Amino acid sequence: MRNILIIFSLLLSTIAYSQETATQLSLQEAINYALENNRTVKNAALDIDAAIKQKWETTATGLPQLSAAVDYQNALKRNVFVFGDQIIQVGSRHTLTGTATLSQLLFDGSYLVGLQSAKVYLEISKNAKTKTDLEVRKAVINAYGNVLLAEESISILNRNITVLDKNLNEVTKIFENGLEEEESVEQLKITLSSVKSRLNNTTRLRDLAYQMLNLTIGKPINDKTVLTEDLDALTLQNIKLEVLDTDNNVENNIDYKIAENDKTAKELLVKLEKSKALPSLSAFINGSYTGNRESFNFTNTQEKWFGSSIFGVSLNVPIFSSGMRSAATQRAAINLEKAEINLTETEEMLNLQVNAAKSDYQFAIEDYQNKKDNLTLAERIEQKNQTKFFEGIGSSFDLRQAQTQLYTAQQELLQTMLDVITKKAELDTLLNTTN
Secondary structure: OHHHHHHHHHHHHHHHHHHHOOEEEOHHHHHHHHHHHOHHHHHHHHHHHHHHHHHHHHHHOOOOEEEEEEEEEEOOOOOEEEEOOEEEEOOOOEEEEEEEEEEEEEEOHHHHHHHHHHHHHHHHHHHHHHHHHHHHHHHHHHHHHHHHHHHHHHHHHHHHHHHHHHHHHHHHHHHHOOOOOHHHHHHHHHHHHHHHHHHHHHHHHHHHHHHHHHHHHOOOOOOOEEEOOOHHHHHHHOOOHHHHHOOOOHHHOHHHHHHHHHHHHHHHHHHHHHHOOOOEEEEEEEEEEEEEEOOOOOOOOOOOOEEEEEEEEEEEOOOOOOOHHHHHHHHHHHHHHHHHHHHHHHHHHHHHHHHHHHHHHHHHHHHHHHHHHHHHHHHHHHHHHHHHHHOOOOOHHHHHHHHHHHHHHHHHHHHHHHHHHHHHHHHHHHHOOOO
16 A cells, blocks of 8 residues: 555656646747647648548549449339230339449530639638748747746836835835935835836736737647747847848738639639530440349349340530520629739738838837837936935935836837837738748
């Protein structure tokens, strides 16, 4: 019993350890993980598999088809012929017929268009998968950046709280010695309380950010994940001004390719409606054996079976449809015209979106540089006001104002760092690049 308890304890420890082991991920590793495990990506991959099967399904309709049938009949009451006074029963009581039929489509315009449509459908599924991959990549970058933002915010807030605690202790001692007003202590308490409240909220948001990241990459939301990147380094990696000078090349955009797929599909629908006016030709050959018995003894080898075989060709020629085929063709042509208009509209919209994304990305970089300078100034101002305050030549109000300005500058810089990362991801998605 003692050994069993020891083994059981070891197993529990192993399980607990495995559950506590955190997954360490760089941004690229998180993207790669998501492209394999994200549920939307998995569904898009399954759509491609389904399109491949549908392509073969369409192809197989034009290949030889073999079928077999077995028919059994029991004449509960047989037909009779009357010849004068004679009544003659016709047929056998038990009849069993086995038939095999081989058919082959020789020509059908709809079939040829169907083959082309199956290829286009497969291409549409592949483009949809590419779009899904790009959107998931962007979502991972955003989620990863939000976690880094929360972590960095918590680190800065903790440092601010440490400084404020120290200041509050010093001011409290000075006040107790009668050398400072109570308002100064109260001002610092208000500032400290505000920063602590922000820290608590940011901590909660960090937990949600980790859960969102796990959900995006396809992990259980409560799994432990450790990010190996830091916000500052990732920001610098995403500052690539040369991207702003690249051509738009909206033809590479996945939405443009999807609009092209739609236009091609509409062209094929026009062909399909036109093909319905063409004749179709098919051939078949079948063979059958029939056994007639007075009793159910079809396994008796002494009884005879009678064989027959038929070869045939079927030609179907559409002649007149009261304008139905013409109307269907015209309707398909109208839809094709709409698809062409949508393609042109998509191209123009994408050019506008790329230009806007480049502008947003450039502003994010400029704003990042500006907020870095502002933070340096805010730190300098706060330090000066802190020195003045403790030297007795500055007020607590001025110090609190400088501290508030510093904390705002800190958060603004962090936000611009995240903006650089996310705006670059948005531009990459529009340009269908992953640089």
